[in-house]
Amino acid sequence: xxxxxxxxxxxxxxxxxxxxxxxxxxxxxxxxxxxxxxxxxxxxxxxxxxxxxxxxxxxxxxxxxxxxxxxxxxxxxxxxxxxxxxxxxxxxxxxxxxxxxxxxxxxxxxxxxxxxxxxxxxxxxxxxxxxxxxxxxxxxxxxxxxxxxxxxxxxxxxxxxxxxxxxxxxxxxxxxxxxxxxxxxxxxxxxxxxxxxxxxxxxxxxxxxxxxxxxxxxxxxxxxxxxxxxxxxxxxxxxxxxxxxxxxxxxxxxxxxxxxxxxxxxxxxxxxxxxxxxxxxxxxxxxxxxxxxxxxxxxxxxxxxxxxxxxxxxxxxxxxxxxxxxxxxxxxxxxxxxxxxxxxxxxxxxxxxxxxxxxxxxxxxxxxxxxxxxxxxxxxxxxxxxxxxxxxxxxxxxxxxxxxxxxxxxxxxxxxxxxxxxxxxxxxxxxxxxxxxxxxxxxxxxxxxxxxxxxxxxxxxxxxxxxxxxxxxxxxxxxxxxxxxxxxxxxxxxxxxxxxxxxxxxxxxxxxxxxxxxxxxxxxxxxxxxxxxxxxxxxxxxxxxxxxxxxxxxxxxxxxxxxxxxxxxxxxxxxxxxxxx
Numbered sequence: 302x303x304x305x306x307x308x309x310x311x312x313x314x315x316x317x318x319x320x321x322x323x324x325x326x327x328x329x330x331x332x333x334x335x336x337x338x339x340x341x342x343x344x345x346x347x348x349x350x351x352x353x354x355x356x357x358x359x360x361x362x363x364x365x366x367x368x369x370x371x372x373x374x375x376x377x378x379x380x381x382x383x384x385x386x387x388x389x390x391x392x393x394x395x396x397x398x399x400x401x402x403x404x405x406x407x408x409x410x411x412x413x414x415x416x417x418x419x420x421x422x423x424x425x426x427x428x429x430x431x432x433x434x435x436x437x438x439x440x441x442x443x444x445x446x447x448x449x450x451x452x453x454x455x456x457x458x459x460x461x462x463x464x465x466x467x468x469x470x471x472x473x474x475x476x477x478x479x480x481x482x483x484x485x486x487x488x489x490x491x492x493x494x495x496x497x498x499x500x501x502x503x504x505x506x507x508x509x510x511x512x513x514x515x516x517x518x519x520x521x522x523x524x525x526x527x528x529x530x531x532x533x534x535x536x537x538x539x540x541x542x543x544x545x546x547x548x549x550x551x552x553x554x555x556x557x558x559x560x561x562x563x564x565x566x567x568x569x570x571x572x573x574x575x576x577x578x579x580x581x582x583x584x585x586x587x588x589x590x591x592x593x594x595x596x597x598x599x600x601x602x603x604x605x606x607x608x609x610x611x612x613x614x615x616x617x618x619x620x621x622x623x624x625x626x627x628x629x630x631x632x633x634x635x636x637x638x639x640x641x642x643x644x645x646x647x648x649x650x651x652x653x654x655x656x657x658x659x660x661x662x663x664x665x666x667x668x669x670x671x672x673x674x675x676x677x678x679x680x681x682x683x684x685x686x687x688x689x690x691x692x693x694x695x696x697x698x699x700x701x702x703x704x705x706x707x708x709x710x711x712x713x714x715x716x717x718x719x720x721x722x723x724x725x726x727x728x729x730x731x732x733x734x735x736x737x738x739x740x741x742x743x744x745x746x747x748x749x750x751x752x753x754x755x756x757x758x759x760x761x762x763x764x765x766x767x768x769x770x771x772x773x774x775x776x777x778x779x780x781x782x783x784x785x786x787x788x789x790x791x792x793x794x795x796x797x798x799x800x801x802x803x804x805x806x807x808x809x810x811x812x813x814x815x816x817x818x819x820x821x822x823x824x825x826x827x828x829x830x831x832x833x834x835x836x837x838x839x840x841x842x843x844x845x846x847x848x849x850x851x852x853x854x855x856x857x858x859x860x861x862x863x864x865x866x867x868x869x870x871x872x873x874x875x876x877x878x879x880x881x882x
Contacts, residue, residue, distance in 0.1 A: 319619070323611030327604045335492035348533070350585055353520055358565045361526070362576050368421065368514065369569050372485055372504055375416055376464060379425070380489045380502050385412040386427075390499040391491050394432030396530055406435030406442070413441040416504075419486070423482065423801040424472045427489075448501050457486055460532075466574060468536045473503045481508040483537055508537065515539045515576070518565075524580045531573040547579055547586075554717050575796045586734050621649050625656060659846035689780075696750050712749050715742045725772060730852075734766035739797065740775050744797070747783055761810075762800040768808055769880040770873075775799070777841025778812045778859075778871045786816025786869055795868075803877060807857070810873040827861045842871075849875060 314591040379386060389405050428445040429436045437444045453467045464487035471479040472875045485599040489500035511528075516539040518526040525547060527538035538544040547562065564583065628640055639657040693716055700709050719742035725731050737759050744757040779797060787795040795815045802809055819827070827842065834845045842859065849858045853876055863869035 302570055303665075310419065317615075319615035321610055322477070323615070324608065327607050327611070331604050347585060350521070353522075354457055354518075354565065354580060357520045358518045358526075358567070358578050361515065362567050362569070364517075364527075366569050368376055369572055369574070372421065372506065373464070373571060375422065375503055376504055377483055378745055379413070379416060380487060381492075382412070383407065383492065387489065387499070387506050388490060389431055391493065393428065394434075399434065402434040406433075406438070410438070410441055417441075421506060422504050423480070423507050424503075426503040426505065428501040428503070428753075428797060430499070445501055448503075453484070453486060454501070457488070458683075462573070463487060466528075466530065468508065468571065470505070477484040482506060483508050497653055511537050511540055518576075518578045521580050521584050523584055524578060526576065528569070528574050528576055529577075530835055530864070536574060555615055621653065625649070625653055628656065692750060693746055708749070712746065715745045718742050719746065723773065730769050730880070731772050732766060733768045733770050733801070734760065736770050736772070736775050737761060737766070740779055740799070742778055743779065744783075751783075751793075755787055757794035758796055758798040761799065765803075765808060766800045767879045768875075769878045770810075770875060771845075771852055773812070774845050774849070774873060775812065777845050778873070781871075782812060782814035782869065783818060786814040786818065789817035790815075806877060807874055808877045810875075811870055812873070813868060813870040815868040818865045818867050818869050819866050824861055824863050845873075849873070 381387070389409060394402075409427070413427055416422060417425050425441055426443055427441060428448040430444045430445055431437075435442055437447075452467075453470065454762060456467075457465045464485055466483065466485055468480050468483045470484050473479045473484045482505070485504045487502050488498045488629065489502055491497040491499045515526040515528065515537065518524075519539055523543065525540055525543040528536040530536055535544065561582060563580045563582055564577060565580070566575055567576050575825065612700055622641065639660050640653050693712070697712060700712070719739060722731075722735060722739040723741070725735065741757060741759070744755055748755050782797050787793065787797070798811075798813045800811050800813075802811075846859045857876065858876045860872040860874065861869065862872070
């Protein structure tokens with residue numbers, strides 16, 4: 302069965318396979334959803350809603366835990382500060398000079414004020430025994446006896462805990478009118494006698510800010526989030542009206558829950574507080590049902606549209622693939638024809654772009670390969686110039702007959718260095734600095750032969766010396782300047798100047814002589830790539846022209862300027878590429 306199905310699929314055209322696969326991928330999921338998966342989709346949607354609720358609840362819980370811990374840590378920093386607080390509170394007020402009390406009171410006020418940030422902690426209040434002069438100052442320091450008359454102090458004493466949270470308190474220290482605050486209250490104990498309370502610390506938080514924080518957990522309509530103490534008292538709720546509606550008698554029932562509500566609850570670390578979110582079941586169900594209906598309608602609409610698009614896309618994709626396949630078959634016969642139609646930006650378009658690039662590259666490689674082989678052979682012939690070597694050895698032989706040992710040593714040394722640079726470890730590309738050094742040795746050897754009648758002037762700035770150039774580019778040009786320019790002039794002596802400048806992204810090396818020059822006919826032959834009639838130097842120049850174009854393209858190469866009697870200038874145009882000697 303499996304093999305038969307494979308054979309059928311292999312016989313189908315690609316466009317039919319694509320269309321069939323699209324229809325299966327579109328219709329089967331819709332049919333499955335319609336017949337079997339309605340309940341599962343509803344469950345999945347409810348799970349998604351629950352996941353979203355849990356995410357919001359956990360994020361709010363984490364942020365609230367961070368806030369509560371920050372407030373608790375702040376209270377620890379204040380209550381346990383020996384230098385700024387407990388040292389003062391455990392002193393005997395009767396043995397306490399007026400000056401010291403005023404000084405300590407000022408320090409204590411500044412110390413307490415430094416912990417009031419106006420955002421989280423809106424007030425820091427210290428309650429202390431009456432004996433201190435600054436007790437009852439009314440801004441940050443108050444009388445302990447006044448706190449002992451309050452219900453929250455009685456609850457703190459009865460609970461026998463380190464600290465306790467209270468809500469519904471008022472703060473009147475921040476200006477006119479009282480604002481509702483939620484407070485953290487703790488006793489301050491004598492570090493020398495821990496059972497002895499020496500004061501009380503109260504940190505007030507803006508109740509509105511806390512309401513905004515717990516409201517972040519309410520991602521479902523009519524949900525309610527609140528903080529509840531371990532004794533059942535509600536510290537704060539995101540919506541007081543919903544709190545009264547869901548829990549007319551808020552207390553243990555709020556934690557226990559009822560049949561109409563779903564509950565999420567988690568304790569706030571290091572406190573006696575529990576964060577609770579109550580979500581009506583009806584809201585969760587209605588949300589899932591609405592999403593389920595919307596999803597089904599959307600799927601049907603998408604299916605109809607997708608079926609139409611599947612037919613169009615399959616035709617378009619297979620049309621381009623068929624065309625590409627035909628072109629690739631023709632490549633097997635050696636025809637390298639690019640596809641000129643728009644390729645698109647998808648994977649098939651990328652294949653067409655790659656095919657076009659490959660066909661162009663193959664055509665270029667074929668051309669470059671042929672030209673490179675020819676140029677390398679010509680370069681090899683230029684590197685070991687038999688006429689130059691023969692003439693130099695003949696000159697050495699002549700000098701030996703006359704016992705010119707010192708001159709022979711110098712000439713042989715120049716010849717050795719010349720051929721060392723010529724070989725250059727088999728590298729075809731060298732730096733301009735190395736090329737100029739090679740030319741210097743070449744001219745030095747030729748000057749021995751031609752009785753110092755050639756002056757070489759190289760004026761190339763330091764940055765250009767690291768530029769790269771094909772090896773033996775300058776020598777055929779300098780050789781031409783010597784043989785046809787300087788030695789062709791009336792006085793048979795002259796100079797050769799080499800300079801360099803940058804033009805945009807290329808450099809131009811200029812070799813200029815003050816020799817005989819050439820007429821328009823010979824200049825035209827040079828520009829056309831033909832040899833000079835008089836000797837083989839024109840062959841070397843043509844080789845240089847071909848090598849530059851092979852390496853860098855047809856936009857680079859040699860340019861010639863001359864007139865009879867005015868010498869010749871040859872410009873070498875190459876890209877400016879920096880290398881290292």
